[in-house]
Amino acid sequence: MKKIVILGAGTGGTLVSNLLSRKLDMKEWEIIIIDKSDTHFYQPGFLFLPFELYGYHKESDVMKPIKKPLPDKARFVSATIQNINHEKKVVETSSGNFEYDFLVMSMGCSAETSEMEGLDDAIEKGVADTFYNVKGAMNLQKQIGNMKEGKLVLNLAEMPIKCPVAPIEFVFLADYFFHEKKIRDRVEIIYVTSLGGAFTKPQANEVLSKVIAEKGIKVIPNFNVESVDGDKKQLKSFNGETVDFDVLASIPPNLGPQVIEDSGLGDGNSFAVTDPKTLEAKKGDSIYVIGDNSNVSTSKAGSVAHFEAEVVVENILREIKGEKPIPDFDGHSNCFIESGFHKAFLIDFNYEVEPLKGNFPVPGVGPFSLLEESTLNHWGKMAFKWVYWNLLLTGHLPGDPLLPSHMSLKGKKIPESMASH
Numbered sequence: 001m002k003k004i005v006i007l008g009a010g011t012g013g014t015l016v017s018n019l020l021s022r023k024l025d026m027k028e029w030e031i032i033i034i035d036k037s038d039t040h041f042y043q044p045g046f047l048f049l050p051f052e053l054y055g056y057h058k059e060s061d062v063m064k065p066i067k068k069p070l071p072d073k074a075r076f077v078s079a080t081i082q083n084i085n086h087e088k089k090v091v092e093t094s095s096g097n098f099e100y101d102f103l104v105m106s107m108g109c110s111a112e113t114s115e116m117e118g119l120d121d122a123i124e125k126g127v128a129d130t131f132y133n134v135k136g137a138m139n140l141q142k143q144i145g146n147m148k149e150g151k152l153v154l155n156l157a158e159m160p161i162k163c164p165v166a167p168i169e170f171v172f173l174a175d176y177f178f179h180e181k182k183i184r185d186r187v188e189i190i191y192v193t194s195l196g197g198a199f200t201k202p203q204a205n206e207v208l209s210k211v212i213a214e215k216g217i218k219v220i221p222n223f224n225v226e227s228v229d230g231d232k233k234q235l236k237s238f239n240g241e242t243v244d245f246d247v248l249a250s251i252p253p254n255l256g257p258q259v260i261e262d263s264g265l266g267d268g269n270s271f272a273v274t275d276p277k278t279l280e281a282k283k284g285d286s287i288y289v290i291g292d293n294s295n296v297s298t299s300k301a302g303s304v305a306h307f308e309a310e311v312v313v314e315n316i317l318r319e320i321k322g323e324k325p326i327p328d329f330d331g332h333s334n335c336f337i338e339s340g341f342h343k344a345f346l347i348d349f350n351y352e353v354e355p356l357k358g359n360f361p362v363p364g365v366g367p368f369s370l371l372e373e374s375t376l377n378h379w380g381k382m383a384f385k386w387v388y389w390n391l392l393l394t395g396h397l398p399g400d401p402l403l404p405s406h407m408s409l410k411g412k413k414i415p416e417s418m419a420s421h
């Protein structure tokens with residue numbers, strides 16, 4: 001039997017294992033998928049837990065057993081991946097070694113509270129946490145739920161992070177939450193970010209910054225956080241500026257898996273050096289990279305892993321037939337941005353195209369509105385949880401047919417008519 005080993009059974013790994021198990025001759029191929037966790041988390045749900053909004057109250061609302069969405073035909077191994085010997089094509093784990101013909105790296109990235117001085121102490125003191133993991137999201141639920149007045153500060157330490165719109169959604173949802181509790185006038189919401197503005201993409205930043213201002217949310221840009229003081233309840237920057245808080249929601253540095261760096265496949269920050277179009281690892285043969293553990297310059301998002309999966313699977317199948325991989329990934333990403341009050345924005349972009357106004361998935365028709373707030377967008381985001389578990393992970397959510405036409409043009413100039421209503 002020839003072997004495909006998939007490292008990580010999160011969004012990207014699960015999707016690729018489902019697609020490959022249907023497309024490969026399983027009498028000839030064995031698919032082995034390795035993960036250290038026994039749980040698969042629906043991470044977009046972490047955003048709602050601190051506010052108990054839209055039916056998200058407890059941990060079990062965002063998780064399933066890790067094996068649940070995996071194909072029966074694949075073999076799951078519960079183990080920590082310790083080394084990738086790409087010269088010998090062997091993965092070393094806490095449960096033994098696994099040889100491979102092809103390797104897919106899908107180990108994600110993680111928000112590390114220990115990377116920010118004083119944050120773990122502030123978490124222990126019950127005045128801060130991160131909503132980038134389930135435990136932190138539940139702690140914030142208590143801390144924010146107890147607030148009657150004061151300052152709720154959201155701090156983004158540095159890029160890259162998973163889901164770059166999540167900080168904006170967090171402050172929008174906080175605004176909605178305190179409105180509903182009728183104490184919005186007593187709670188100041190402050191977004192303290194290392195970025196020059198609320199968001200990385202200029203056009204979307206302009207639209208979103210206007211809404212942030214309308215909602216009375218204060219933004220402190222260019223704040224490079226040095227440390228957190230849990231006793232004084234204060235953030236300090238490298239320039240000596242300080243921001244006081246009553247509750248701190250932190251997005252600490254998001255790091256790639258150390259094993260990528262240690263195995264000589266990383267970019268210096270533990271993200272795998274990846275060809276942005278074919279998604280091959282640049283530092284090892286017969287290795288593909290999908291999702292957050294890659295260093296390609298698009299968002300770290302489940303939608304990106306979804307679009308990347310098509311290219312990764314296609315290219316593995318081509319290599320098996322002796323053909324060259326095709327450079328077909330265009331950086332496509334899309335994301336709903338919850339804005340509270342049962343409304344949301346939707347943005348859609350790729351390596352070359354900024355988020356534009358228009359409709360999605362059918363230009364001029366919709367039903368979703370791009371770069372605009374709508375109730376339908378909100379229901380799209382709510383429905384996405386079901387879509388994630390039932391269609392996306394199982395490999396039944398189509399890729400290309402759902403793309404708006406301007407994205408399917410793959411690198412060609414976008415006609416003005418498609419870029420607007």
Ligand SMILES: Cc1cc2nc3c(=O)[nH]c(=O)nc-3n(C[C@H](O)[C@H](O)[C@H](O)COP(=O)(O)OP(=O)(O)OC[C@H]3O[C@@H](n4cnc5c(N)ncnc54)[C@H](O)[C@@H]3O)c2cc1C
Binds near residue numbers: 011079106293
């Ligand atoms: C708060 C928040 C909100 C988000 N909202 C959205 C959204 O609205 N839309 C969207 O598209 N995306 C969103 N995302 C991002 C999305 O969840 C991720 O981009 C996506 O899950 C990435 O998939 P992945 O396969 O790369 O990594 P993951 O799904 O994180 O999976 C990685 C897997 O690798 C395993 N692993 C790692 N290292 C090892 C090791 N050494 N040994 C064994 N196993 C290992 C882990 O246990 C994990 O199961 C959000 C993320 C967060 C945190």
